[in-house]
Amino acid sequence: MKLLAIDCVANLCAACVYDTAAGKELGRSVLDLGKGHAEHLMAVIYGALKAGATDYASLGAIAVSTGPGSFTGLRVGVSAARGLALALKIPAIGVTTLEALAAEATATFPGRAVLAALDAGREEIHAALYDETSVLIYGPAVTTLSEAAAMAADISAVIAGTAAMQIAASAGRAFDIGPTTATADIAVYARLAATKGAGEKPKPLYLRSADAKPQAGFILSRQDHDPAKRELVSGKDHGPKENKS
CATH class of the missing domain: 3.30.420.40 (ATPase, nucleotide binding domain)
Structure with a gap:
C-alpha cells in the first residue's frame, strides 16, 4: 500500500x-x-x-x-x-510530534527510554516519556523544566526535541541527545x-489553550436604542425644554 x-x-x-x-x-x-x-x-x-x-x-x-x-x-x-x-x-x-521525535531518537539509541520534549514558552515543556520498548508511560502533557529534568535523570533517558538542551542544563548532567528539532x-x-493502521480520525493535539484571547476590557456592552432609557442610564434627566420666547 x-x-x-x-x-x-x-x-x-x-x-x-x-x-x-x-x-x-x-x-x-x-x-x-x-x-x-x-x-x-x-x-x-x-x-x-x-x-x-x-x-x-x-x-x-x-x-x-x-x-x-x-x-x-x-x-x-x-x-x-x-x-x-x-x-x-x-x-x-x-x-x-512527540512520538515521532521519540521514534527518531530510538533509531539512533535503540533499547533506551526516550523523553520527547518541546519548549512551549512560559517556562513550560510539552513532554512525553517512552520506555525502552517505545511504550508511552507519561504524557503527552504540559510540565515544568525542573520536572522534565527530574524525569529524564531518574531513568537516564535519551532526550529529544527543542527542549532537550534546556533539560540537560537544568539537570546539570550529560544526556544522550536525539533530534533537537521541533x-x-x-x-x-x-x-x-x-x-x-487505521483508528480514530486524527485531531489536533492541543496541550494548552491558544495564546490569543479576547481582551475583555475592550468588549463594549450592548447599547439600548431607547433615548429615555439612555438618559436614565447616564444619570441625566433633561426634562422639558424651557420656552424662552
Whole structure:
C-alpha cells in the first residue's frame, strides 16, 4: 500500500509517499516556510506524489502530524488529511510530534527510554516519556523544566526535541541527545502511521489553550436604542425644554 504523510506542525511544510509493504520512502517534497502552510500544502503534496511516481487514486491511507505544535499549522495539516481521506475514501491516521521525535531518537539509541520534549514558552515543556520498548508511560502533557529534568535523570533517558538542551542544563548532567528539532523527519510519520493502521480520525493535539484571547476590557456592552432609557442610564434627566420666547 502507498501512504501519503503530511506535516505542518512547525516551520516545515512536508509530504512524502511511503510504500508500506517495502517499508521505504518513494518520494518527498519539503519547504521550510515558517508560515503560510495553507497556501503551499497542496503544491507540496503534488510534489511528493510526482516524486513518488504516484497519484491520489493509488493511495491507501493518509498520515498527518497532530502536534503539539503551531495552532494554525495543526489545523491546516489535519484538515487537509481528513478532507483528502474523505474524498478518496481511505483512512486518515494521526501521529503526534512527540512520538515521532521519540521514534527518531530510538533509531539512533535503540533499547533506551526516550523523553520527547518541546519548549512551549512560559517556562513550560510539552513532554512525553517512552520506555525502552517505545511504550508511552507519561504524557503527552504540559510540565515544568525542573520536572522534565527530574524525569529524564531518574531513568537516564535519551532526550529529544527543542527542549532537550534546556533539560540537560537544568539537570546539570550529560544526556544522550536525539533530534533537537521541533518536528521529526516526514518519513518517520509515514513509518509510524503504517505501523498503527487505521483508528480514530486524527485531531489536533492541543496541550494548552491558544495564546490569543479576547481582551475583555475592550468588549463594549450592548447599547439600548431607547433615548429615555439612555438618559436614565447616564444619570441625566433633561426634562422639558424651557420656552424662552
